[in-house]
Amino acid sequence: MVDKAIDSRPKKRFSRGDLLALAAVAAILAASVVFLLNGRKGNTCLITANGSSVSYSLSENRRIDLVSNGYSLTVEIKDGQVFVTESDCPDRVCVRTGKISKTGQEIICVPAQVVIEVTGGGSGEDFIIG
Amino acid sequence: MSSEKSGKTMRIIAVCALVLAAVLLVLSLTGVFNPPAKYKDFNYFAMDTYVTFRLSEEGKNGRLSENYLKEVADKCAGILASVEYSISSHAEKGEVASLNSDVNVMVGASETLLAVLNTSERISKLTDGAFDYTLGPLTELWNVSGGGPKPSAKDISYAMSHTGTDKFRIGEKAIQKTDKIAKVDLGAIGKGYATQAVLEYLSTTDVSYAVVSLGGNIGIYGEKPDGKGYRIGLRDPSSPDAVMGYFEIRSGFVSVSGDYERFFEEDGVRYHHIIDPETGSPADNGLRSVAVLASNGPAADALSTALFVMGEEKAMEFYRSHVIDFEAVFVTSDGRVITTDRIDSSVFELSNHNYKLTEKTKD
Numbered sequence: 001m002v003d004k005a006i007d008s009r010p011k012k013r014f015s016r017g018d019l020l021a022l023a024a025v026a027a028i029l030a031a032s033v034v035f036l037l038n039g040r041k042g043n044t045c046l047i048t049a050n051g052s053s054v055s056y057s058l059s060e061n062r063r064i065d066l067v068s069n070g071y072s073l074t075v076e077i078k079d080g081q082v083f084v085t086e087s088d089c090p091d092r093v094c095v096r097t098g099k100i101s102k103t104g105q106e107i108i109c110v111p112a113q114v115v116i117e118v119t120g121g122g123s124g125e126d127f128i129i130g
Numbered sequence: 131m132s133s134e135k136s137g138k139t140m141r142i143i144a145v146c147a148l149v150l151a152a153v154l155l156v157l158s159l160t161g162v163f164n165p166p167a168k169y170k171d172f173n174y175f176a177m178d179t180y181v182t183f184r185l186s187e188e189g190k191n192g193r194l195s196e197n198y199l200k201e202v203a204d205k206c207a208g209i210l211a212s213v214e215y216s217i218s219s220h221a222e223k224g225e226v227a228s229l230n231s232d233v234n235v236m237v238g239a240s241e242t243l244l245a246v247l248n249t250s251e252r253i254s255k256l257t258d259g260a261f262d263y264t265l266g267p268l269t270e271l272w273n274v275s276g277g278g279p280k281p282s283a284k285d286i287s288y289a290m291s292h293t294g295t296d297k298f299r300i301g302e303k304a305i306q307k308t309d310k311i312a313k314v315d316l317g318a319i320g321k322g323y324a325t326q327a328v329l330e331y332l333s334t335t336d337v338s339y340a341v342v343s344l345g346g347n348i349g350i351y352g353e354k355p356d357g358k359g360y361r362i363g364l365r366d367p368s369s370p371d372a373v374m375g376y377f378e379i380r381s382g383f384v385s386v387s388g389d390y391e392r393f394f395e396e397d398g399v400r401y402h403h404i405i406d407p408e409t410g411s412p413a414d415n416g417l418r419s420v421a422v423l424a425s426n427g428p429a430a431d432a433l434s435t436a437l438f439v440m441g442e443e444k445a446m447e448f449y450r451s452h453v454i455d456f457e458a459v460f461v462t463s464d465g466r467v468i469t470t471d472r473i474d475s476s477v478f479e480l481s482n483h484n485y486k487l488t489e490k491t492k493d
Contacts, residue, residue, distance in 0.1 A: 019145065026149040033153060055372070057363070061171040061182065079171070127182070127343050128373055130365030130386035130419055 045082045045100075047075060049114045058082060058101065058118070059126055071112035082116055084109070169340075170196065172203035176210040177321055178220060179345025183207075183328070188355065189336040202335050206328045206342070213324040216242035217316040219266065229305060230266055230313040236305045246316055246323050246428070247300045253319070253432045254295050256453050260444075261436035262407040266313025267292045272412075274403040278394040286410040293407065318404075322385055322431020325349040329427070346391065347431055348384045365390075366482055367418035367461055374482040375459075375467070383427045387434035388419030388461075406439050415441030418463050423473075424456040433458070442468060461485070 044055050049068035056062065056077055063085075064075040073094065074086040081099040084107055094109035100118055107116040168187040173180065183203045187194055215224045225243050229236045239247075250263035267289035271281045281289075297312035298305060321344050328342045329351045339352030341360060348362060359380040363373035367390045377384060389402035389412070406413040420437045424430035433456055437445040442460055449458065449470050459478055460468040467480060468488045480487050 019141075022145040022149070026145075026152045029149060030152045030155075061173055062180070063173075126184075126360040126362060127341065127348055128363040128365055129343070129346060129348055129377075129384055130367075130370075130388055130391075130421065 044119050045077065046117045046119050047114070048117070049073075049112070055119070056082075057126075057128065060128065066114070068109075068112045068114050071109070073109060073112055073114055075116060082118065083107070084116070087112065170199050170203075172200070172206075174203075174207045174210070176207060177214050177218065177324060177344065179321070181207070181210065181345070182341070182343040184341040184343070185332075185337050186339045186352070188338045190338055191336065194336055198336070202332070202337055206331065209327050209331055210324050210344075213242055213320065213327055216240045217246050217320045217323070219269075219313075219315055219317065226314060226316065229307075232310050234307055234310060236307075238303065239305055242323075242327075244300065244302075244305075246319060247298070247305065247314070249323070249428045250314075250316065250319055250432065251295060251298075251300055253429060253436070253454075257433070257436040257440070257448065259295070259407055260439045260448075261318065261432045262293065262295065263314050263316055263319065264293045264295055264297055264312060265405050265407060266315040267311065268405050268407075268410055269315045269317070269403075270313065272401065272403075272405065274392050274394060274401060274412075278396055278401060280396050280399075280401055290410040293410075318387075318435040319428050319432040321345055321347045322383065322427040322429070324427075325383060325431075326427025346386050346434075347427070348379075349427055350379060350381050350383075353380070364421055364459070364461075364478075365419075372482070374461070374485055375478055375480040377421070377423070377478050378476060379423065382423060382425045383430040384421060384423055385427075385430040385434040386419055386421045387438045389413075389438075390418065404435055404438050413439045413441075415439075416463050417441060417460055419461045420445070421459040422456050423458070423477075424454075429454060429456065446470070 044057055046055050047064065049066050056064070058077055058080045061078050066073050066075065071087060071089045073084055076083055076085045081101040083099040084094040087095050087109060089109055089111040091111060094107050094114065097107045100107060103118050105118045169184045170187055172183045172185065175181065183206045185199050185202060187199070215221050217226055218224055219226050219230065221227060225240060247263070253261045254263060271285055271289045292309055292311040297309040298307060298314070325342050325344045325347045326349060329349045332340050332351045339354050342349045350360060359378040362377040362379055362384060364375045364377060364386065365388070366372045366374035367388050370390050387404055389400065389404065391403065393400050393402040402412045404413050405411065417438055420434050422430045422434040422437065424433065433454065437458055440448060442462060445458070445460065457470045457473050459473060465485050466488050467485045469478060
């Protein structure tokens with residue numbers, strides 16, 4: 001009885017449009033999973049100071065002391081995150097920005113003219129030797 | 131009617147299955163199903179270099195506490211300190227300082243010093259002197275870490291007259307010197323030895339897998355749960371901030387020696403720290419760096435120096451003589467990368483294509 005009532009509703013065939021929509025859903029789902037997993041952690045960070053840039057792996061903990069535009073900064077990479085631990089710049093915005101680890105995030109120190117940016121890559125190494 | 135209905139149901143199921151399959155594929159590709167390797171990194175300054183102990187949080191009998199890992203890491207650092215005391219030329223009150231002082235005999239040397247000297251002696255013989263642990267007078271003279279200056283030819287030949295393995299006799303407890311001025315320099319083998327000593331200690335702990343990175347030396351302990359190797363970037367000699375290629379390594383030791391690590395420049399000439407025992411001057415044969423893969427830590431370290439001194443051709447000859455088991459990657463100053471026979475693209479992958487991977491020639 002119930003079946004019959006449902007069956008008697010007017011309905012279209014499962015059209016090409018539906019398939020496309022479902023395919024799109026599938027694609028979006030897949031893309032979002034990839035995005036979620038990849039976007040969670042950037043692999044490297046690019047530190048630009050005094051006009052030159054150096055890339056460091058976020059999987060290798062290290063401390064980087066740098067002098068730029070007359071100010072001294074200490075940058076630390078720890079457990080996949082990068083942050084400025086110390087700076088003698090006047091506003092210390094860089095220190096207060098805290099820890100960044102996701103692709104696209106930035107720490108900018110205007111007085112020292114230092115930009116630290118988490119970049120994706122995908123070729124992140126565990127260690128560097130040599 | 132009912133066949134149309136079941137057809138539709140089938141289609142919905144098919145599409146759902148497709149979506150599920152896509153999601154599963156993505157998840158498996160991103161490695162979600164493999165238990166990820168979890169580590170804690172501990173960093174120290176030791177043996178004149180930056181040291182990382184990367185220890186698994188996973189233990190042989192369950193998860194390890196941070197306190198336990200810290201304890202293990204501190205013990206690892208302790209091992210480095212004691213190795214440093216025994217074999218470093220820079221340790222002022224260390225054993226090498228005593229051995230290198232104006233004496234004929236050193237009695238009561240530590241097991242560590244004797245072990246390193248014995249291994250050094252063996253590798254020195256096997257490499258026909260390309261690895262030489264008696265270069266102390268030359269490394270002091272060149273003072274590369276201190277910025278030179280370039281010594282005179284006369285000073286070099288004087289220093290060379292006091293080098294050579296014939297100046298030392300290594301006994302079971304005592305070390306005899308036939309030349310009071312002779313000095314050992316274990317810098318080309320010490321870190322490899324220390325790396326291995328740390329791995330040996332780790333095998334007695336609850337840590338399941340670990341990596342030790344010690345200034346140009348990497349040692350791998352245990353197996354990661356995801357079954358993958360470690361991705362190790364090889365520094366580009368021409369721009370040491372960049373990586374030129376990647377190793378994928380599951381076990382053993384990797385050591386690299388390069389002319390860009392320590393050097394000073396004078397009159398536009400670069401004088402690096404890898405001294406050729408035959409000339410008494412920095413090796414100058416067209417090689418810029420050598421990476422060695424071996425199952426033994428001190429051998430990997432010493433060979434990276436020995437092969438650098440030998441140069442490309444002799445080094446490949448040495449490899450094919452099978453005197454010691456190892457694999458190597460050579461980087462030349464004219465931009466070529468040469469690998470030994472068993473290194474294929476699954477072990478080393480060139481990423482900077484300004485370099486050319488040279489085809490292997492087998493004889």
